[in-house]
Every structure is written in structure tokens, then in C-alpha cells.
Amino acid sequence: MTLLDLTPRAVVADRLSTLPVVIIGAGPIGLAAAANLIERGIDFIVLEAGEVAGAAIRLWGHTRLFSPWRHLIDPASRRLLEKGGRWVEPQDEGRAPSGQQLVDDYLVPLSELDAVRSHIRYGVRVIAVSREGMDRTRTAGRAQKPFLVRLRTADGRTEELTGRAVIDASGTYTTPNPLSSSGLDPIGLGEVADLVIHALPDVRGVDRTQFAGRHTTVVGAGHSAANTLIGLAELAQSAPGTRVTWLIRNASAVRVSSSAEDELADRARLGSRVDRLVQAGVIEKIDSFEISAMSRLGDGVQLIGSRRGEPAAHDTDLVVNATGFRPDLGMLREVRLQLDDIVEAPVRLAPLIDPNLHSCGTVAPHGFDELRHPESGFFLVGMKSYGRAPTFLLATGYEQVRSVVAWLDGDMRSASSVQLTLPATGVCSTGDGGGGSCCS
Structure with a gap:
């Protein structure tokens, strides 16, 4: 030393x-x-x-x-x-x-x-x-x-x-938040860690080959999740077999969807774009899902937990951790x-x-x-x-x-003497505890 x-x-x-x-x-x-x-x-x-x-x-x-x-x-x-x-x-x-x-x-x-x-x-x-x-x-x-x-x-x-x-x-x-709703790493994470991706991957650029033609589940209810979902939806247009699932903990993603009065225009548009893609069926949305464990399933991963109080499981190829x-x-x-x-x-x-x-x-x-x-x-x-x-x-x-x-x-x-003028930025609630960074 x-x-x-x-x-x-x-x-x-x-x-x-x-x-x-x-x-x-x-x-x-x-x-x-x-x-x-x-x-x-x-x-x-x-x-x-x-x-x-x-x-x-x-x-x-x-x-x-x-x-x-x-x-x-x-x-x-x-x-x-x-x-x-x-x-x-x-x-x-x-x-x-x-x-x-x-x-x-x-x-x-x-x-x-x-x-x-x-x-x-x-x-x-x-x-x-x-x-x-x-x-x-x-x-x-x-x-x-x-x-x-x-x-x-x-x-x-x-x-x-x-x-x-x-x-x-x-x-x-x-230092991302864990995927588990308890705030701890899900049981079994170690055996599937290679299939869990950090927030905000470049799905249309340098990371394209990792996601093209595969089923990706984005976990998180914030704007980091929204950015990745939109990128994957655009990738799906040119890469056959690409599937996109959005998994959130609460019944709705308040932080992404409540942007009507947001003075940061680029962020305000994110919510409406994701909503349209969900309505069009390009993105599958699974709400109220609480993750507790993960296990390897063939070449992919199974998320294990509960949904609305009942045992539940979700199968996917890759998981993007956008939980903040x-x-x-x-x-x-x-x-x-x-x-x-x-x-x-x-x-x-x-x-x-x-x-x-x-x-x-x-x-x-x-x-x-x-x-x-x-x-x-x-x-x-x-x-x-x-x-x-x-x-x-x-x-x-x-x-x-x-x-x-x-x-x-x-x-x-x-x-x-502390002074600061900031734009009005709508809702940034973290009631679901599972969102990415709200502001940049």
C-alpha cells in the first residue's frame, strides 16, 4: 500500500x-x-x-x-x-x-x-x-x-x-435497485445473472444483436423503462421474432403516464408513446406482478412471484432491470x-x-x-x-x-443564498418503488 x-x-x-x-x-x-x-x-x-x-x-x-x-x-x-x-x-x-x-x-x-x-x-x-x-x-x-x-x-x-x-x-x-419487490436480490439471481441487463441498453445500436429476435421483459415503471420499451418496439419492426413485455409492480405506471403538465416536452411524450404501443399490442403489459425468485428455463429465464395475491410466473429470454x-x-x-x-x-x-x-x-x-x-x-x-x-x-x-x-x-x-428556477415536471411518484431515473 x-x-x-x-x-x-x-x-x-x-x-x-x-x-x-x-x-x-x-x-x-x-x-x-x-x-x-x-x-x-x-x-x-x-x-x-x-x-x-x-x-x-x-x-x-x-x-x-x-x-x-x-x-x-x-x-x-x-x-x-x-x-x-x-x-x-x-x-x-x-x-x-x-x-x-x-x-x-x-x-x-x-x-x-x-x-x-x-x-x-x-x-x-x-x-x-x-x-x-x-x-x-x-x-x-x-x-x-x-x-x-x-x-x-x-x-x-x-x-x-x-x-x-x-x-x-x-x-x-x-448501483441499481434489485428486481425483487422486497428490495433484496431475487432468489436464484446468480444462476441467471447473464440474462439480466442493466438499465438503458442501446437496443438499436451496439446491443442490437443481443435483443433482436428475442423476447425481452423490461421491469420498472419509470422513464428509463419507457426509453427501453420504445427502443425495443422500434427494433421489433425490423427484427422478426422480437417480442417486448413490460412488467410493473403496481396496477399502473403513474410516473410515465401522468406527464400532461410536464414542461420537459421530450419526457412528456414518452408516456403517450408507450401507451399507444401497449394499446396497439406491440408491447405486452403485465401489471401488479411482484418478483421474488428467478430460475433458468432453457436458454431463458423464468420470473417467479405473485400477481394480485396469487402465485404467478413469467417466461422470457432477457430481463432489463429498470427499477431505479x-x-x-x-x-x-x-x-x-x-x-x-x-x-x-x-x-x-x-x-x-x-x-x-x-x-x-x-x-x-x-x-x-x-x-x-x-x-x-x-x-x-x-x-x-x-x-x-x-x-x-x-x-x-x-x-x-x-x-x-x-x-x-x-x-x-x-x-x-440558494436560488433555483426549475421547469414544472408533472408527477414523479415512486409509489410502485420500481422506476428508473425520473429526471435528467
């Missing part, structure tokens, strides 16, 4: 001020945090598990976002890009780009700026966060101790570095977190984002105060701060990190 200290040693009393802020994740929110830190002259390091900026977004880059460009560019990042002089700003601010366009036209240019590039380490995965010399049970002098961040490099080495604060913007895309995402909290075992028991978001934030009460556009502006934990200097931001709530918008995350960085700089007036 190698111990890395990124700045010269200093006396203990002054040491925190000499250390960088550690940002976990080089996605839109992590890079926005970096841009705000640059504007305030605060040293930082970004740790990214992928080999490039926006690595997680590239996995679903074929999918079009719901938000238009005007809601997708962080103000501090825009200023930094404009100062760089070589950035070509997207011309149609009212157009919603694909995930790949967001990466290519915004995140890559931002990550390649001299002021940013030298602070990013790629190919390193954070596996634990703690305080130097202190597990979570020790209190005396805790706030004066640096954070200790343990990471694993691409070649398998373990390293540690220290920081004055930690901003965890690592997202949730790589949850935060990876395992690496934070030694950090003193204060999370809501239900949503798994910071306790002050949870009532503001409860998906049973709020849509993406009705979430109140919030900043450092709502994101604070008992661990001073540690913040969950972006999608990860929302826990299991699927109501996140990038614009919300940009305001989060602006406020957090102002707090780190001791600028309480700016940190406390």
Missing part, C-alpha cells in the same frame, strides 16, 4: 488548510464542484473510476436527456469554458441533447481545460472514506483531522490520500452520516425531495445546510444526495455544489 500526501507537510494546526478538497466523480456535478473551487482559488483533486470524464453517462449515451441545454450547463463551468476561448457553445439552448452529446460538447472540453485536467486522476475507484487515525466512534478533535480517502488503481494497487473536505459526486447509475438506482454507501462506513430512514438522503434534504410528494420541478432550492452531516466537511451531492428518490435534475446539483463550495470558502452569505 502506498500513502500519498498531495501537499507539503505542515504543523498540525495549519494542516487542513494546506490539503485539497477531494471530489469523487468526474461527471457533471463533480466537474461543476471543481469549477467553483477554481473560481475561489481552493485546491482540489478529482478521483474518477472511469478512464474519461462522464464515464457513467457514456454507458447510456445513446439516450436523449429530458432537460434542454439551458438547464444542463453549470454557470461556473460555463465561465471557465468561455475564459478558455476554444469552447463551441451549443447553439440551440432549447434542444435536449443525448448523453453522448452532453459528454462530447460539454464535459470533455471542461475536463480538458488546463485548470481542470491537471487535478483529475482517472482509473481510480474510491473504496473507503474515513478520518486520519479515527474510526467513526472517536470524537475528540475529529473535525481537525484530515479526511483519509482510500482508493484502488486500475492495476490493483491500493493507495490513500488526505484532504480537507470530501465532496462525493459519484452518482448511482452503477440507489447510492453506494458501503465505502462510507467510517463517515458519520445522517440519512433519512426511507429515502436514504441527508435528513434535512429528504422532506424536500420525497418522491411521494414532489416532482423534479417542485423540489425547493437547497444547499450546504440541507446537505450537512455530523461529519463536518463531508457532503453527498448530485444524484447520490437524493438517495433512492428519482427526482434529480442537473441544475439542482449545480446549485448544491455552488453553495457547498461557498461554505468551504467561509462565505456564509453566498452559501446561504
